[in-house]
Amino acid sequence: MAVCYVSQSTDPYxxxxxxxxxxxxxxxxxxxxxxxxxxxxxxxxxxQNPWKECDLELMRQRDVWLxxxxxxxxxxxxxxxxxxxxxxxxxxxxxxxxxxxxxAQALQHADIPAHVTxxxxxxxxxxxxxGSAFKLTGSRAFHHGTMLIDAxxxxxxxxxxxxxxxxxxxxxxDSVRSPVANLRDYSWAIDHATFCDAVRRQFAATFxxxxxxxxxxxxxxxxxxxxxxxDWLYGQTPDFVHxxxxxxxxxxxxxxxxxxxxxxxxxxxxxxxEAVRPPPHVSAAFADIARLLPGTRYVRADVAERLLPxxxxxxxVELCDWILSAxx
Numbered sequence: 001m002a003v004c005y006v007s008q009s010t011d012p013y014x015x016x017x018x019x020x021x022x023x024x025x026x027x028x029x030x031x032x033x034x035x036x037x038x039x040x041x042x043x044x045x046x047x048q049n050p051w052k053e054c055d056l057e058l059m060r061q062r063d064v065w066l067x068x069x070x071x072x073x074x075x076x077x078x079x080x081x082x083x084x085x086x087x088x089x090x091x092x093x094x095x096x097x098x099x100x101x102x103x104a105q106a107l108q109h110a111d112i113p114a115h116v117t118x119x120x121x122x123x124x125x126x127x128x129x130x131g132s133a134f135k136l137t138g139s140r141a142f143h144h145g146t147m148l149i150d151a152x153x154x155x156x157x158x159x160x161x162x163x164x165x166x167x168x169x170x171x172x173x174d175s176v177r178s179p180v181a182n183l184r185d186y187s188w189a190i191d192h193a194t195f196c197d198a199v200r201r202q203f204a205a206t207f208x209x210x211x212x213x214x215x216x217x218x219x220x221x222x223x224x225x226x227x228x229x230x231d232w233l234y235g236q237t238p239d240f241v242h243x244x245x246x247x248x249x250x251x252x253x254x255x256x257x258x259x260x261x262x263x264x265x266x267x268x269x270x271x272x273x274e275a276v277r278p279p280p281h282v283s284a285a286f287a288d289i290a291r292l293l294p295g296t297r298y299v300r301a302d303v304a305e306r307l308l309p310x311x312x313x314x315x316x317v318e319l320c321d322w323i324l325s326a327x328x
Contacts, residue, residue, distance in 0.1 A: 073133025094141035127181035170240035
């Protein structure tokens with residue numbers, strides 16, 4: 001049995017929740033195609049660090065949301081110029097290239113010379129037009145990918161470049177950056193509707209006659225709430241350490257902040273070995289910061305509130321403002 005769903009929602013949490021529903025609730029022997037789009041959103045993999053992968057401040061300014069998949073893979077940018085495709089199938093029928101080849105063949109039928117790369121992505125020439133991620137369960141598997149049709153690549157580049165990337169030592173998966181392009185660079189005839197139609201036809205050719213489901217996506221409210229909550233978006237982040245330093249008129253200071261599940265577990269501030277010994281009240285501020293921060297969410301507003309009692313001297317204010325400038 002082959003089924004095709006086309007989502008009418010552009011809410012990333014609704015669409016990701018429905019994707020999870022398809023993996024968990026559809027018949028174990030069925031083949032399901034799911035086509036969907038999101039409002040401007042950066043979607044990171046299950047084991048990624050949003051502070052390292054994204055410019056969270058720029059995303060806030062541009063009203064770009066953050067979402068985290070339940071699958072692995074790297075960070076990707078979604079907007080209405082990007083169409084997402086998901087294929088859910090029996091696990092024993094799954095290979096990492098099977099669905100990517102299906103999508104590449106759909107593009108070839110639309111006169112776009114696409115091919116599958118060694119990383120299981122879809123490319124035209126040397127430029128990636130679609131990245132992929134995968135998830136396997138006991139009896140089911142899915143392959144999902146993004147297809148850049150007419151996405152805002154300037155916004156994409158800015159949102160996927162963290163100013164903290166080099167300062168964060170993190171467990172988990174780093175994204176692999178690749179040159180990208182829109183399908184519109186190769187065909188003016190391609191758009192969301194024509195891409196969906198081409199993939200649906202190739203899906204039918206690959207897996208058999210397709211039953212189209214016209215209804216809107218079935219929303220799992222509990223799942224949507226879980227994947228849109230801070231504890232999933234940020235708290236799912238593997239352990240990391242953020243190291244940074246600054247030169248003050250009175251000393252050069254290094255900071256090391258450790259976090260687990262998005263919350264600070266330790267903070268260490270110290271003058272550089274060659275620096276002049278700081279005044280006693282500055283050393284006391286170092287100790288107070290190390291005492292106050294553990295347990296705080298790794299969020300600028302939360303840290304600012306925790307440090308508020310320390311803002312009693314010019315040196316302490318400088319230290320607090322410096323720490324806050326390094327956080328989102």
